Amino acid sequence: MNDARPIRAKSGTNHEGTSAHNRRVMVDALRMNGALSRADLARATKLTKQTVSNIIDELEQEGLVTAQEAVRKGRGQPSTPYRLVPEGAFAIGLQIDRHLTRAIAVDLVGNVLTRAEANLPPDGPSHGATVILELIEKVRRDLAGLVAQSERRLVGLGAAMPGPFGVEATGDDPWMMAAWQKFPLLETLATGTGLGVRLQNDAAACATAERMVGAAQGLDHAVCLYLGYGIGAGLILGGELYSGANGNAGEIGMALLSASGSPTPLEHRASLASLYQHLAIDPADPGVYVMVNELALKDDVRIQSWIEEAVMDLRWSVHLIESLFDPQTVILCGGAPEALARRLIEAMHPLPSSIADRRDRTIPRFQLGMTDPWAVALGAAAEPISRAFDPSFAAILKDSL
C-alpha cells in the first residue's frame, strides 16, 4: 500500500530552463568580456544570431544591458557592443563577525554603493538580530536614496558568518558564535526584510567576491585561501562555488598538521587569531587592523617571526590545496591587513613543488586577492547577484523555480 521509500531523482527541465540559461550566459559573457556585439555573443555562446538578438532585446528592455556606440572594425557593418547596466540589479550583503556586523549594497557589476557597520551586542543573537535588521534597513534606505527603483531591482540578501555550520561547538567561544549558529538567522532575516536569504561561511563569501570582481574572474577552478580570524578555503569548482553536502566544504583550518604525535589544527597556527596571540593584543580592540598594518609596514620583528612560522603552514596549505583540488590558481584573500598580506605573499616564495608546476601555466600558482576588511561582506552581497544571473546547472532545472 504505502510505498514509504521515496523516489530519488534529478529534476527535468523545459523551455523556460533553456531560456533562463541562455539569458544567464549572455550576462555572464558581458561581465567577463566587458562589452560585446550580438554577433560576438552568438559566436561565443554558439547560439544563433537571431536567438542572441531576441535575448538582448529583452535584456535591454528590462534595463540589464545597454547599447554602446557602434564601432567600425574592418569591413562590414559596424557592430553595436552591449554592456551590463550596473543599475540593473542590486543586492545586500551582510557579514556577521565575532564582535561586529557589516552590511553593504552592491550593484549588478559589483560596485559598492553604500555600507555600514555596527558592533554586535555581546549578549547573543536575539538582541543582535535587532541590531542587524536595523543595519540592513539603513543600508537599504541609503541605497534607495542613491538610486531610483532600487527596491524593485533588489535580488536578495546574502549573509556570511564564520563556519562550520550545524556542528556541535568545540572549545571556548567568547563571542557566542555557537549561539549564533543555533539561532534561526535565515528565517529572522527573511521575515524581517522580506528578501530571499542565503548563508555562506566567510571563506566562501570571499571566493564569491573574488569571482565577481577579483582575481577569480572568469576562472572555473580556483581556491581562495581566506586568512581571517580563522583560516578557510572558498572553493570555485567547475565554474560554481562548491559548498559540500552541508555547506562546510573548505574548512582547511581544521586540517591537522601531522598524522601522528600531537596533531595541531592549522587554524591554531596560521590565522589572525594566532597572530593576535603572538603579539599579545586583544582581537576585540577595533584598532587591531590599523595596528597590525603599521607593524607590518615597519617590519616589526614580532610580526616577522610570526610570518616566518605562518608561511611554513601556508606553503603547506597551498601545496595541499593544489594536490586535492587541482585549481588554476590559489588566491590569498580575506580580512588580513594589506601590508601583512603583501609580506606574506613575498615570504611564500619559493612555493613547494607540486602538481601545479606545469609548463602550460599562464596564471600564477599563488596570488594576492582582495585584502579588504569588507571583502566578506562584499562576497555576501555578490551571492544573490550570482544566484540570479550566473549560469549554473541548478538554474536550468525545474526544481529551481
Added chain:
Amino acid sequence: MNDARPIRAKSGTNHEGTSAHNRRVMVDALRMNGALSRADLARATKLTKQTVSNIIDELEQEGLVTAQEAVRKGRGQPSTPYRLVPEGAFAIGLQIDRHLTRAIAVDLVGNVLTRAEANLPPDGPSHGATVILELIEKVRRDLAGLVAQSERRLVGLGAAMPGPFGVEATGDDPWMMAAWQKFPLLETLATGTGLGVRLQNDAAACATAERMVGAAQGLDHAVCLYLGYGIGAGLILGGELYSGANGNAGEIGMALLSASGSPTPLEHRASLASLYQHLAIDPADPGVYVMVNELALKDDVRIQSWIEEAVMDLRWSVHLIESLFDPQTVILCGGAPEALARRLIEAMHPLPSSIADRRDRTIPRFQLGMTDPWAVALGAAAEPISRAFDPSFAAILKDSL
C-alpha cells in the same frame, strides 16, 4: 583591426539540450530506483506525465528500457513499471597499471560481461600499446560472441592509469609510468579502436565504479579513498566526478604529513607500496595479492604493525577529506586485498571527531567500498556509460555535441 583577445563565454543551450537532459534524468532515475512507472517518473522529475510518456516510448523503442508486468497498488489503474535493459549499452574499460593491463566489458547497469588481462612489456609504451590494443580486441570479440549487436551499442572506451597527468616525473620509476604519461595514448587508442576514449586516474575510476554500482550510488557528495599501489581520492562533488583543472584533483597521496620539519608525502606511508616495503616483498610478483590477503587473514604480526601505522595516516586522511570536501561519506576502495581492507576498516575506529559528526547523519562517515583488483578497470568502463547516460551540466550545453 585584429582583436586578438578571444572572447570567453559559456555555451548556450537549446531544445535538444533540454531533451537530452530529460532522457538522462529518466535513465538515472531508473538506475537509482530500480523500476518506476511513468507516473512515478513524472512526479520524481517534475516533468508532466505526457513528457515522460513520450520519452519512455522513445527509450523503449531504442531498447534502453522495458516494461515489467503491471502492478496493482491500491486504488486506481495499475501502474506499469519500467526498468533499464542491461543490454541497452556497453562500454569497454581499460586499466593500465604498473606491470599489467586489464580490459573489461560492462553493460548499461554495470554488469561485467567479460574481462582479460595481460602483462605489460617492460620496454615502454610503443610496444605496450600493441599488447593493449590486442587485449581490447579480445574483450570486444568476446563481448560480440556473448551478445548480439554489441558493437552497435558500444558507447565508448574508458582508460584509467595512475596519475598525476601532465607533470614532470619525480624520482624513481621502475615501471616506466612516466614514459606512458608522455605517450599519445588517447590518440593511439582512438585510432586503434575507432571508439571515443577518455582518461582518468585510478582513484577517479574507482569513484566512477562506486557511483555506478557501489556505495556511492545515488550520492551527490562522496569521496572515494583509493588505496592501491599509491593512494588517491576520487571525488564525487555535486553529483558529478570532479577532475580539477587538469584532471589531477584528489591526489591526496602527495599531501604532506607535516608543515615543518621534514614533511613526508602520505603516499610514502599509507599505500600498498609501503606495505610491500614493510613486508620486503616484490610488488611485481603476481602472487602478492593472494599473499597479502592470506597474511591479513591470519593476522600476521608484520601486517598488524603496518596496519597500526597506516591507520593513523588514514584517520588523518579521512579527517582531512571531511574537512575540505564535506562529503556525505568517505568510501575506502581500490586494489587492496579484501581481508586487508576489512582489517583496516576495523582498525580505523574511533574516527577523529570532525565536521562530519552530525546529528542528522544517516550514512556512515567511513565505509568499505569495492575491494576488487578489477575495480579500477570497472570504473574505467563505467566512465563512457556515465558520460552517455548520466545527467550533467555539460551534457545540456551546445558545445558538448
Added chain:
DNA sequence: AGAAATAAGTCAACACAATTGACCTAATAA
C-alpha cells in the same frame, strides 16, 4: 451490486523558444 473515488496513462491542440534562410544595411578593399 452498483456507484463513487482514485490513479495511470493517452490524445490532440497549444505554447514557447531556438533555428533557418533569405534579406537588408553599412562598412572596407579592389
Added chain:
DNA sequence: TTATTAGGTCAATTGTGTTGACTTATTTCT
C-alpha cells in the same frame, strides 16, 4: 564604382514540453 564582408533583422519553421479533457482499470463506499 563595384565586390566583398560583417552585423543584424524578418518571417516562417521546427522541436519539445505543456495543457486539459478523456479513457481505463482498480479499490472503497453505500
